[in-house]
Amino acid sequence: MRFDVITLFPELFAPFLEAGITRRAYASGQIELKLWNPREHAEGNYRRVDDRPFGGGPGMVMMAEPLARCLAAVRADRVEEVPAPVVLFSPIGEVLRHAAVARWAAGPGAILVCGRYEGIDQRFIDTHVDVQISLGDFVLSGGEIAALALLDAVARLQPGVLGDEGSHQADSFNPAVDGLLDCPHYTRPEDWRGQRVPAELMSGHHAQIERWRRDQRLQLTARHRPELVAAARAAGRLAARDEALLERLAAGL
Numbered sequence: 001m002r003f004d005v006i007t008l009f010p011e012l013f014a015p016f017l018e019a020g021i022t023r024r025a026y027a028s029g030q031i032e033l034k035l036w037n038p039r040e041h042a043e044g045n046y047r048r049v050d051d052r053p054f055g056g057g058p059g060m061v062m063m064a065e066p067l068a069r070c071l072a073a074v075r076a077d078r079v080e081e082v083p084a085p086v087v088l089f090s091p092i093g094e095v096l097r098h099a100a101v102a103r104w105a106a107g108p109g110a111i112l113v114c115g116r117y118e119g120i121d122q123r124f125i126d127t128h129v130d131v132q133i134s135l136g137d138f139v140l141s142g143g144e145i146a147a148l149a150l151l152d153a154v155a156r157l158q159p160g161v162l163g164d165e166g167s168h169q170a171d172s173f174n175p176a177v178d179g180l181l182d183c184p185h186y187t188r189p190e191d192w193r194g195q196r197v198p199a200e201l202m203s204g205h206h207a208q209i210e211r212w213r214r215d216q217r218l219q220l221t222a223r224h225r226p227e228l229v230a231a232a233r234a235a236g237r238l239a240a241r242d243e244a245l246l247e248r249l250a251a252g253l
Helices: 010-018 023-027 064-078 098-105 122-128 144-155 206-224 226-234 240-250
Strands: 002-006 032-036 086-095 109-113 131-134
Touching: 002 064, 002 144, 010 023, 010 032, 010 144, 032 064, 064 109, 064 122, 086 144, 098 144, 109 144, 131 144, 206 226, 206 240
Parallel strands: 002 032, 002 109, 086 109, 086 131
Antiparallel strands: none
């Protein structure tokens, strides 16, 4: 798959490509990433990419023309039969969740547009943007962090990127754990400052360990994200033993 990122700060992506476990996805060619700076497609000696907003107000707005020219260069370079979707990171977008990440991870890629300043000229958005994505109800100084979040989430789902092929199957929100939160994890030493590893994990009994992990996922999710438990129940993913545990938790037992 291939991702093209339109950004005024391509240097922010370099460390991401060279460090960390997800670099394997790029080194292996599973994901091709190209960075494009709209300033290189702006006119004039100053290569201006922003201007004051009509109607007044603080800040600057990214101009439509440099972005449109940059996008045209991306399209020409991709040479694709089916145009890749253009993604903008925006507060009005759908909040990014695991199911959407999984779809992107199985697709051919996209063109990611990183806004800056007060935003992007709405005419560019209306003309060219296909999908808008949000990371949540807060505002970033630019779309680069959001783009990195999507790229990281997609990269770790590629085969061979994680050391253990099954590592991401137990991640929070994964259908393999019925969309619940992940359970707590422990490592050596067995006793750390008077706190011991739960006996179930030391038992060597596989079924007992898996039951403990399931119970922990249910408890954590019911406490912190009850809507995920409700979704699992509505989808018929909870067994009778799961429901019995949740009833005990609700009763404070």
